[in-house]
Amino acid sequence: MSETVAPLLSLAHISLSFKGVKAVTDIGFDVAEGEIxxxxxxxxxxxxSLLNVINGVYQPQQGEIRFAGRSRRAMQPHEAAVAGIARTFQNIALFKGMSVLDNILTGRNLASRSSWLEQAFRLGRAVADEEAQRAVAEEVIAFLRLQAWRHTPVGQLPYGLQKRVELGRALAARPRLLLLDEPMAGMNREEKREMSQFIREVNQVFGTTIVLIEHDIGVVMELSDHVVVLDYGRKIGDGEPEAVRALPEVIAAYLGQQRH
Amino acid sequence: MFYQESGQFSTRYRQDGRALRLWQQRAALWALLALAFGLLPFIGNDYWFSAILIPFLVLSLAGLGLNLLTGYAGQLSLGSAAFMAVGAFASYKLQFLLPGLPLLLSFVAGGVVAAAVGVVFGLPSLRIKGFYLLVSTLAAQFFVEWLLTKFAWFSNGNESGVITAPPLLVAGHDFGSPAGRYLLTLSVVLPLFVLAANLVRSSLGRNWMAVRDMDTAAAVIGIPILRTKLLAFAISSFILGVAGSLWAFTYLGTVEPHGFDLSRSFQVLFIIILGGMGSILGNFLGAAFIVLLPIVLSILSGSLLSGVLPAGQLENLQKIIFGVLIILFLIKEPDGLARLWQGWRARARLWPLRF
Structure with missing residues (x-):
């Protein structure tokens, strides 16, 4: 990582509390363009909470968020989406009544240029627009190997596939920054390996910068370029995976304090 | 199965996005249209037009209006009849204020006024959801009914708010006969169904369903929640407004504000619950059920029990049977008639094999 290039995302002195309960205290870190x-x-x-601050679901009481050269006191969800931040949720937040294809197409909503009147009459930009969005959605479907379930309502899919569809919906927006909240939670080894593969491919093929939350340290060490460790709302480690793993504070947080 | 779908593959996205993907479905639709426009006007009698077909079509359209709002965009409403009333009275008043305004244009204008009122009463939906929203749409229901009864201006000075439809002239032709009123209704209802079917398969329709299924996730992927909800209220109320105009002009001819009371709102709600939420076809099925079942029941009870029970009790008995049938049906198929039809088709595809 070179020091001259400005980071894509930079958080400074972020503090967030809910009715006096502190969730995040004075946290700052940088995410370079193209890293995981x-x-x-x-x-x-x-x-x-920190992911929710980055894409505007929560507004921090203090701090500054700098994304793609623009500094903000706080993000709004819509503003974050327009700026190119997409995310998945810890508990799958898909649109259950819609098909896989429609879910992925909703990820394209910001790219849609036709007005609702054009859409109602299938005139003007509507037809070409719909086909353009469909083409992108199909690329995502092919990339994530979801072809067989294109028209299946997502509510009927198994858990692992739903996670994949949610990743697809986020990818359809062609984001610059992708936030993944426990993308491998509740998965078996096989599914975890598959999901890691997809995440790495997204990063390498599309050059998407990724911030992810994960509990499986093995996966984290293998996948990430950069690790930030939090404990009780404070940052206790920040750096390359191997360096962070050796920090005494990190070991203490994970394994407990050594008795003297 | 009486038709084959094998070998029909979509090779273009446009084909895959069609509402009716099989040529047999499209042929059936054209045949139905030919029947509705070419044959029925000549063979139907006045009773069929006035008591069955016209109310069926108008109620289907009203169901469509509410279905866009509730079935697709997920916003509960018990104000359907209020928006129908606004459409009816606005069309009537505009006909009066602007002599020479073409009839069809006055339907559209009535719908636009209803859409504006719908947006105003849709504003609470930005803050409240579910049953609480339902209660706030009740306010629309009671307010509009009160307003139209209280101020005689809306009905050109009639003390009880009764309005009477003007002659139904379109481009110089009189559509006042039962067959004419049927054709006029059909020609207004079908295009609106086509537009709605287009909308729900487009970007706006997906945004509606996204807001319905999980609005926080919808906001995070950049769907403008406020705009999406208000558009649902506007378009839904527009369609309900046009349905109201048709109800007053082509179905009843004379209507008072109490014709659009809470029980009418419930009727429209039953149509979409019975027909199927989030289904275009379901509106027709639900409306057919609501219109036909009472008629069938009255014919049956008239022929079977006419001498056995007094007429008043017979009427009550019909209502009881109607209610019980609805309850039984909803226990059997909570997702409505459209779902039943889907399931039947899926089974018929495989018949006589079971899997």
Whole structure:
């Protein structure tokens, strides 16, 4: 990582509390363009809260978020989506009544240029627009090997596939920054390996910068370029995976304090 | 199975995005259209037009209006009849204020006024959901009914708010006969169904369903929640408004505000619950059920029990049977008639094999 290139995402002094309960305290870190950054830490460390701050679901009380050269006090969800931030959720947040294809197409909603009147009459830009979005959605479907379930309602799919569809919906937006909240939670080894493969491919093929939360340290060490460790809402480690693993604070947070 | 779908593959995205993917489905639709436009007007009698076909078509359209809002965009409403009333009275008043306004244009204008009112009463949906929203749409229901009864201006000075339809002239032709009113209704209802079917398969329709299924996720992927919900209220109310105009002009001819009371709203709600939420076909099925079942029941009870029970009790008995049938049906198939039809088709595809 060169020091001259400005980071894609930079958080500074972020503090977030809910009615006095501090979730995140004075956290700052940088994510370079094109890297895979892992957020790790014990349960309740504030990892999901931090993702929610990055894409505007939560507004922090203090701090500054700098994304793609623009500095903000806080993000709004819509603003984040327009700026090129997409995400998946810890508990799958798919549109259950819609097919796989339609779910992925919703990820293209910001790219749609035709007005609803054109869509109702199938006139003007509507037809070409719909085909253009469909073509992108099909690329995503092919990339994630979801062809067989294109028209299946997502509510009927098994858990692992739903996770994949959710990744697809995020990818359809062609984001610059992809936030993944526990993309491998509840998966077996085989599914985890598959998902890791997809994440790495997204990063390498599309050049998408990725921030992910993961509990499986093995996966984290293998996948990420950069690890940020949180504990009780504070940052206790930040750096390359091997370096972070050796930090005494990190070992203490994961294995408990050594008795003297 | 009486038709083959094998060998029919979509080779273009446009073909895959069609509402009716098989040529047999499209042929059936054209045959139905030919029947509705070419044959029925000549063979139907006045009773069929006035008591069955016209209310069936108008209620299908009203069901469509509510279905876009509730079935697709997930916003509960008990104000359907209010938006129908706004459409009916606005069309009537505009006909009066602008003499020479073409009839069809006054339907559209009535729909536009209803859409504006719908947006106003849709504003609470930005803050409240589910049953609480349902209660706030009740406000629309009671307010509109009160307003139209209270101020005689809306009905050109009639004390009880009764309005009477003007002559039904379109491009110089009088559509006042039962067959003419049927054709006029059909020609207004079908295009609106086509537009709605287009919408729900487009970007806006997907945004509606996304807001319905999980609005936080919808916001995160960049769907403008406010705009999407208000458009649902506007388009839904437009369609309900046109349905209201048809109800007043082509079905009843004379209508008062109480004709659009809460029980009408419930009727429209039953149509989409019975027909199927989030289904275009379901609106026709639900409306057919609501219109036909009471008629069938009255014929049956008239022929079977006419001497056995007094007429008043017979009527009550019909209502009881109607209610019980709805309950039984919903236990058997909570997703409505459209779902039943789908399931039947899926079984018929494999018949006589079971799997």
């Amino acid at each position: 950054c892992a957020l790790i830490g014990p349960n309740g460390a504030g990892k999901s």
